[in-house]
Amino acid sequence: MTSEKNEIRSKTAELRDEIVALDAELAEDFRAQFSVAPFLSRKIVSFQGNKGKPAYSWYKYKEAFSAGLVEYFLGNYVGQMSGKVLDPFAGIGTTLFAASSQGIPADGIELLPVGQEIIRARLLSERELTSNDIATLERWIEFLPWKKFAERVPFSTIRITENAYPPDTIESIERYRGALQQENEKIQTVLRLALLCILENVSYTRKDGQYLRWDDRSGRRRAGTKAFDKGEILAFDTAITAKLREILSDIRDVQMPVTLFPAKQALEDIRLFEGSCLEVLPTLETSTYGAVMTSPPYCNRYDYTRTYALELAMLELTHAEVSHLRQEMLSCTVENREKDLLKICPQWMPFIQVANQQKLLAAINTYLQHEKDSGTLNNNGIPRMVRGYFSEMACVIGECARVLKPNAYLFMVNDNVRYAGVSISVDMILSDIAQSLGFEIEKILVVPGKKGNSSQQMGTYGRVPLRKCVYVWRKR
Ligand SMILES: C[S@@+](CC[C@H](N)C(=O)[O-])C[C@H]1O[C@@H](n2cnc3c(N)ncnc32)[C@H](O)[C@@H]1O
Missing domain, CATH: 3.40.50.150 (Vaccinia Virus protein VP39)
Structure with a gap:
């Protein structure tokens, strides 16, 4: 030496x-x-x-x-x-x-726009939906209106989210995005929230700390990397109706008036700075x-902008915007x-x-x-x-x-x-x-x-x- x-x-x-x-x-x-x-x-x-x-x-x-x-x-x-x-x-x-x-x-x-969107949508869902809005959402669960909807609204992908979904799932997401535009703003917010919540389940990816793992079925396996099978990839209709059902059931629970259930506290103000x-x-x-x-x-190299890339792309962020966001995050x-x-x-x-x-x-x-x-x-x-x-x-x-x-x-x-x-x-x-x-x-x-x-x-x-x-x- x-x-x-x-x-x-x-x-x-x-x-x-x-x-x-x-x-x-x-x-x-x-x-x-x-x-x-x-x-x-x-x-x-x-x-x-x-x-x-x-x-x-x-x-x-x-x-x-x-x-x-x-x-x-x-x-x-x-x-x-x-x-x-x-x-x-x-x-x-x-x-x-x-x-x-x-x-x-x-x-x-x-x-991170994902967190912002979840907070905004949850605030609206819990506090502003009327019984008419809830009835409309129930009809979405019962009749799956996107299935017959002709107009597809494509969503963007960025380099790190290419080939993330099976082709029939892409079609369903695009029809769903088309159909939801027929509804009022509040209902659109809840429908978009449900979509964000299921993206991982209907995709070839799994969030894994520092990065997204890719199931072999995506065709994105890099030479020399280990095979990965994430297990069942949920069908879009199954995943979205289950999520909407869960959201509606929880909203009904939260919206029960305080006067009926005195143990419940009145909800206080929430303000979000984006x-x-x-x-x-x-x-x-x-x-x-x-x-x-x-x-x-944590100081652990976890990159939120990669782990949450599917959601960021669905929220219309471009590659350049995601890169900028990465630099703005706490180092x-x-x-x-x-x-x-x-x-x-x-x-x-x-x-x-x-x-x-x-x-x-x-x-x-x-x-x-x-x-x-x-x-x-x-x-x-x-x-x-x-x-x-x-x-x-x-x-x-x-x-x-x-x-x-x-x-x-x-x-x-x-x-x-x-x-x-x-x-x-x-x-x-x-x-x-x-x-x-x-x-x-x-x-x-x-x-x-x-x-x-x-x-x-x-x-x-x-x-x-x-x-x-x-x-x-x-x-x-
Ligand atoms: C450990 S998580 C907090 C999770 C939170 N306690 C909860 O229960 O949802 C850290 C959060 O900090 C956010 N973050 C990172 N850099 C930030 C910054 N410069 N300003 C504001 N938020 C930031 C990340 O997007 C992430 O959502």
Whole structure:
């Protein structure tokens, strides 16, 4: 082995040792705040907890948390709070709907048009449909009007969604899109919602974290990749009528008047900001919110714009628009370029400095850069992604501190990650940053049953448990 290689190796070992030491130091600082929380099952912190729950389970958003989680934290920590709840990464609106049904008004910010559309359509379905509208939707389920409808309204595909459906499914979708244009705006919204909710089931694809997996029947198998059979691909008519039936049944349930069922709470206001929270947060008023309940994208390379590409194409986004969206998302993929945060908000310098000065993060950044320079990273975008993730999150945390009322809580669900053989304690790094930006770290609640890591990482470095936590911070 050359001396140059020896030098690189010993530098790698030295940087890793430094990370381990700083991690242990921070763990000692937060020892009193850490606890394993048996009530936080994997189910409640994930979409699984919404299974069968009216309206929450219409669209399977794998990145969602459960309504039960929101109810737990708002109920147990916040009590009689004043002011609205805010979720800067609203997804399909779990926080917003769960808060609203507990009598708490809520604001959400969401960038992905899929989440925006689901929130808008759910609000309309639950609050604005008349009995005539419901009767019309019942006729759609009974008579399948698209089957005889002559005019087909084609939908766009982008490169990553080509050949996603069997030919007869494409025809049915196009007739369905044609027929729905005969209805009023409200009914169109519900019919489009149902369509979005079934796209994966009637397609050759399966959402799989970082990307879409393609069933061999699509003809898109790349040379050298493993065969994949997703199982039954539902026929369009079966899938859409089942979804419409589910939606209608849930709407009837939600629309039962409060006077008939006194245990039901009146629904409070929900407001949705469509755009990036990096742009929207600076426009919100200081000290106005009673709580923040959120789950940002994890720093795990999952690309929402790829996973949800079928839905984005159905919502008429072009290839260029999807690429632009990918760059606007919080940096969590290797494709994200560095954002000019000071251009978004010149007042963020102190937030960025806090991230830059976080010692463990600085050691991790140095290590990842060293690994990149020595050619051992499996993707050279990793250092930039990690740096970007924490700088952007520091700005989000700083803004949350600003918009929260004094003593108000922030709850955040997030996962630790691992790159190049090093565990990144996202929980402690973000908590340390939050502490410098005006929060008291009350608890870091660890979800029992530690998660492993990607098969790639396991092969190279062995299985190392990664924490999934709910952070409980309180504005000082
Ligand atoms: C973990 S998911 C949150 C899911 C949500 N808790 C729910 O139950 O539906 C993170 C969300 O952040 C959104 N997101 C990513 N970057 C964003 C940004 N810059 N501004 C606003 N939302 C963003 C993603 O589209 C995704 O919906």
